[in-house]
Amino acid sequence: MSDTIVNVTGLNVSFGPVHVLKDVSARLDRSETLGVVGESGSGKSTLAKAMVGLVKASSGEVWVDGLEVVEASRRELAHYHRRVQMIPQDPFSSLSPRQTIGQTLAEAIDPGRARVGRHQDRIAEWLERVGLEPGMMHRYPHEFSGGQRQRIAIARGLILEPSVVIADEITSALDVSVQAQILELLAELRQSLGLTMVFISHNLAVVQRVSDQVLVLYRGQVVEAGPAERIYQAPQHWYTRALLDADPGSPGFTLD
Ligand SMILES: Nc1ncnc2c1ncn2[C@@H]1O[C@H](COP(=O)(O)OP(=O)(O)OP(=O)(O)O)[C@@H](O)[C@H]1O
Ligand SMILES: [Mg+2]
Secondary structure, X not given: OOOEEEEEEEEEEEEOOEEEEEEEEEEEEOOOEEEEEOOOOOOHHHHHHHHOOOOOOOEEEEEXXXXXOOOOOHHHHHHHHHHEEEEOOXXXXXXXXXOOHHHHHHHHHOOOOOOOHHHHHHHHHXXXXXXXXXXXXXXXXXXXXXXXXXXXXXXXXXXXXXXXXXXXXXXXXXXXXXXXHHHHHHHHHHHHHOOOEEEXXXXXXXXXXXXXXXXXXXXXXXXXXXXXXHHHHOXXXXXXXXXXXXXXXOOOOOOO
């Protein structure tokens, strides 16, 4: 039996007159990664926000880890936000420049209190898990490279051991070689922690590297969904093929 942890059905989201998500359905099983791909403006971030209750759905259901997010109360959502974490695209603007990395991670554990002392071992362990050194907890964000800051943001997203992690374009701002290292780290963490993740990117090759299932969004609609391997090898929809043809590493890429 499958162990579904995210189940979105018939989701519609509008901003004023603009219908941004149209009848979107998506499913994710525990310990798997769902990749969401589509061009800029296709509604990827809106879908992520709907999953954490940050945008209001006009209709549809969003079940995540046992909670119906669309109908949830503020209090239910507050609890829920410790179990479902978002990793932001730009770790520089989301890491406080005045807090050490240790304080930032301590605050993730214990909101409102940036006390490293009692959480020192746990913070050290997580820095190691994301390929950093425990001693780095005493440093400030500006002392790190972009890739290192993204590792810190990943540690912050995972330190509470959430049941679902939502990663929205977390490699898009990085150089290709650093991007590859972060994808490698995510692949490792998937293995070692059994991470359950929604991984969003406009790049199908990137999505395919870390996903079990892939969902293709085009203008707010799901045009294709299925196992990552199948989508990559045998795309059914013209838009998926266009995404693949734009990628130099894909089987269908042509130079013309
Ligand atoms: N708060 C908002 N108010 C009004 N329109 C919005 C709002 N948020 C998003 N939109 C619109 O919804 C559409 C989808 O936006 P969304 O951010 O979900 O796209 P995306 O796929 O994440 O794009 P990108 O790849 O650029 O991040 C866009 O047309 C955007 O302008
Ligand atoms: Mg976005």
